[in-house]
Amino acid sequence: MSKELLTVRNLKQHFPIKGGIFGRTVNVVKAVDGVSFSVHEGETVSIVGESGCGKSTTGRAILRLDEPTSGEVWFEGTDLLSLRRTELNRKRKDLQMIFQDPYASLNPRKTAVQVLEEAMEIQRVVPAQQRRAKAIELLETVGLAAHQADRYPHEFSGGQRQRIGIARALSVNPKLIISDEAVSALDVSIQAQVLNLLKSLQAQFKLTYLFISHDLGVVRHISDRIIVMYLGTIVEIADKHSLFRQPQHPYTRALLSAIPTLDPDRKKERIILKGDVPSPIDPPTGCRFHTRCMYATDFCKSEAPILRVVDQRGSHLAACHYIEDIGVATGSL
Ligand code: SF4
Numbered sequence: 001m002s003k004e005l006l007t008v009r010n011l012k013q014h015f016p017i018k019g020g021i022f023g024r025t026v027n028v029v030k031a032v033d034g035v036s037f038s039v040h041e042g043e044t045v046s047i048v049g050e051s052g053c054g055k056s057t058t059g060r061a062i063l064r065l066d067e068p069t070s071g072e073v074w075f076e077g078t079d080l081l082s083l084r085r086t087e088l089n090r091k092r093k094d095l096q097m098i099f100q101d102p103y104a105s106l107n108p109r110k111t112a113v114q115v116l117e118e119a120m121e122i123q124r125v126v127p128a129q130q131r132r133a134k135a136i137e138l139l140e141t142v143g144l145a146a147h148q149a150d151r152y153p154h155e156f157s158g159g160q161r162q163r164i165g166i167a168r169a170l171s172v173n174p175k176l177i178i179s180d181e182a183v184s185a186l187d188v189s190i191q192a193q194v195l196n197l198l199k200s201l202q203a204q205f206k207l208t209y210l211f212i213s214h215d216l217g218v219v220r221h222i223s224d225r226i227i228v229m230y231l232g233t234i235v236e237i238a239d240k241h242s243l244f245r246q247p248q249h250p251y252t253r254a255l256l257s258a259i260p261t262l263d264p265d266r267k268k269e270r271i272i273l274k275g276d277v278p279s280p281i282d283p284p285t286g287c288r289f290h291t292r293c294m295y296a297t298d299f300c301k302s303e304a305p306i307l308r309v310v311d312q313r314g315s316h317l318a319a320c321h322y323i324e325d326i327g328v329a330t331g332s333l
Contacts, residue, residue, distance in 0.1 A: 002040045009073075011073065013054070015028065032054040032061060035054070035233065043208055048213055050255075102161035106165065113136060116167055138170055144167070199222060225240065287301075305321045
């Protein structure tokens with residue numbers, strides 16, 4: 001296997017809630033509560049989970065867009081959380097992010113080519129006199145035409161704006177791209193085009209992806225490995241095939257059962273989870289999933305399960321006390 005490019009250890013992101021006339025901290029939102037995982041060079045690792053599970057917060061904490069509470073984020077031998085701002089800004093060239101809403105992340109007063117030129121100027125990756133040509137080349141690489149280079153963001157469609165966002169990320173020659181719900185706002189047919197584009201760019205530029213999405217169906221084709229998060233913690237990590245064929249954690253099984261299938265011979269029984277996702281301000285004791293889990297026991301309510309290896313190869317991990325007792329589910333790949 002290729003070497004680890006990114007290693008996240010026990011990352012926590014707790015947001016204080018201020019209250020009262022003195023603005024004291026009255027509570028804490030434990031958005032991410034001790035996640036550990038790694039991403040290898042050339043790999044696509046996806047983080048999935050319902051809204052509020054902490055997946056986007058994890059992406060932002062890795063890049064220190066929000067300052068994490070604690071933990072370690074190792075990138076090519078450097079702990080990003082130990083860097084000073086100037087060092088971090090230099091390092092950010094290697095780690096780029098694509099956002100869900102490209103319209104909000106693109107400056108409306110800059111043309112497509114200016115957006116890319118600005119990114120190259122900030123990171124000093126291309127001499128000034130070559131920037132425009134390089135920017136146009138990148139816009140063409142992501143499927144836009146040279147004659148569109150001097151248009152403003154509002155003159156593009158949603159899919160085209162996302163292509164500009166991708167070109168901007170590429171313009172500084174990154175090694176890792178974190179894609180935060182990058183295709184969620186797009187129509188299904190455009191989603192497929194952008195996913196295919198990301199896949200071909202990965203081969204062309206030797207990129208590594210951390211792909212964040214609420215939709216297991218979307219990450220299905222692009223991922224090598226998948227991380228499932230629930231209420232700030234990781235409940236399952238596996239390669240794509242293992243996860244879709246033999247999901248282990250009851251939460252993953254429920255998520256998979258919700259993906260529609262077009263194959264009439266593969267009718268799936270939808271697992272309806274009871275209740276809503278509990279508040280991350282006061283997460284359930286023990287296993288955080290116990291309030292919605294059909295297999296929960298009293299032991300689950302008091303003891304938090306650890307993420308442990310659950311297969312022979314040692315690559316499929318799940319956090320549940322009763323994996324061996326609840327039997328193997330057959331998934332949908
Ligand atoms: Fe369900 Fe208990 Fe497993 Fe948690 S530890 S997923 S509550 S069976």
